[in-house]
Amino acid sequence: MNEQEKFMREALKEAEKARKIEEVPIGAVIVQNGKIIARAHNTKNKKSNALFHAEILALNKCAKKIGSWRLLDCDLYVTLEPCPMCAGACINARVRSIIFGAYDAKAGCCGTLYNLPNDQRFNHRPQVIGGVLEKECAEILSSFFQELRKRDKQ
Amino acid sequence: MNEQEKFMREALKEAEKARKIEEVPIGAVIVQNGKIIARAHNTKNKKSNALFHAEILALNKCAKKIGSWRLLDCDLYVTLEPCPMCAGACINARVRSIIFGAYDAKAGCCGTLYNLPNDQRFNHRPQVIGGVLEKECAEILSSFFQELRKRDKQ
Numbered sequence: 001m002n003e004q005e006k007f008m009r010e011a012l013k014e015a016e017k018a019r020k021i022e023e024v025p026i027g028a029v030i031v032q033n034g035k036i037i038a039r040a041h042n043t044k045n046k047k048s049n050a051l052f053h054a055e056i057l058a059l060n061k062c063a064k065k066i067g068s069w070r071l072l073d074c075d076l077y078v079t080l081e082p083c084p085m086c087a088g089a090c091i092n093a094r095v096r097s098i099i100f101g102a103y104d105a106k107a108g109c110c111g112t113l114y115n116l117p118n119d120q121r122f123n124h125r126p127q128v129i130g131g132v133l134e135k136e137c138a139e140i141l142s143s144f145f146q147e148l149r150k151r152d153k154q
Numbered sequence: 155m156n157e158q159e160k161f162m163r164e165a166l167k168e169a170e171k172a173r174k175i176e177e178v179p180i181g182a183v184i185v186q187n188g189k190i191i192a193r194a195h196n197t198k199n200k201k202s203n204a205l206f207h208a209e210i211l212a213l214n215k216c217a218k219k220i221g222s223w224r225l226l227d228c229d230l231y232v233t234l235e236p237c238p239m240c241a242g243a244c245i246n247a248r249v250r251s252i253i254f255g256a257y258d259a260k261a262g263c264c265g266t267l268y269n270l271p272n273d274q275r276f277n278h279r280p281q282v283i284g285g286v287l288e289k290e291c292a293e294i295l296s297s298f299f300q301e302l303r304k305r306d307k308q
Binding site for chain 1: 202210221224
């Protein structure tokens with residue numbers, strides 16, 4: 001198992017925590033010098049806050065931990081391709097790279113609908129690597145929504 | 155003075171609070187049913203957190219206050235055109251409208267570099283109105299940066 005898959009498995013563990021509390025299962029971890037320094041999962045419904053995506057929560061924890069708004073040597077791992085808010089947050093925080101699992105046809109802004117981190121007009125361009133453990137990252141989401149639809153029919 | 159200018163003056167008061175603590179002077183207020191329910195100013199440097207844009211802080215307060223992630227009847231007023239992170243946050247939070255003052259040639263995503271809130275592929279489209287009290291909103295920023303450059307030369 002390579003480094004990227006190793007850390008994506010940790011992001012998947014976070015996604016699993018979200019699933020257990022009936023949140024859309026998306027998880028993130030931030031890695032600095034080979035160590036996880038922040039981890040978070042989506043809590044949008046539980047906390048009634050549209051900002052509480054896994055990435056935002058992890059970036060927030062990370063900034064508090066390292067005491068700087070510049071996360072230049074940090075890599076963000078997330079199970080789903082970031083939306084505009086989260087891709088923008090990574091640009092603002094000067095994250096070194098964004099590594100994601102599943103592609104998001106509905107809101108993905110790291111290659112799918114837009115490629116915001118690759119826009120040279122912004123003052124920082126995180127490197128983007130998509131599709132790491134794509135199958136597992138997509139599967140946890142699709143099974144969550146299948147389950148939801150089954151319950152709705154009952 | 156119309157409604158839009160009235161609330162933009164309140165956002166400018168927030169920007170002024172940022173200026174006083176030597177932050178880039180950007181302020182925001184959120185209005186629901188004709189009343190301001192959240193106000194915030196940029197504290198990125200003071201709090202060492204790249205997420206702490208005026209809009210994000212105001213949206214966060216607003217969600218806590220109304221206890222819902224859906225801010226469907228809320229209008230966000232901000233002195234500078236939102237960046238990708240903040241424009242994306244408004245889409246995610248289903249803000250009704252984004253009213254901004256100055257245009258941002260470097261990172262504006264509500265008409266300048268992108269028009270994210272007008273993209274029908276996202277599941278919500280906030281209305282966008284730009285240029286409200288544009289001169290005042292641009293002026294507080296340009297005088298802040300002029301002052302900064304003067305000090306740097308000393």
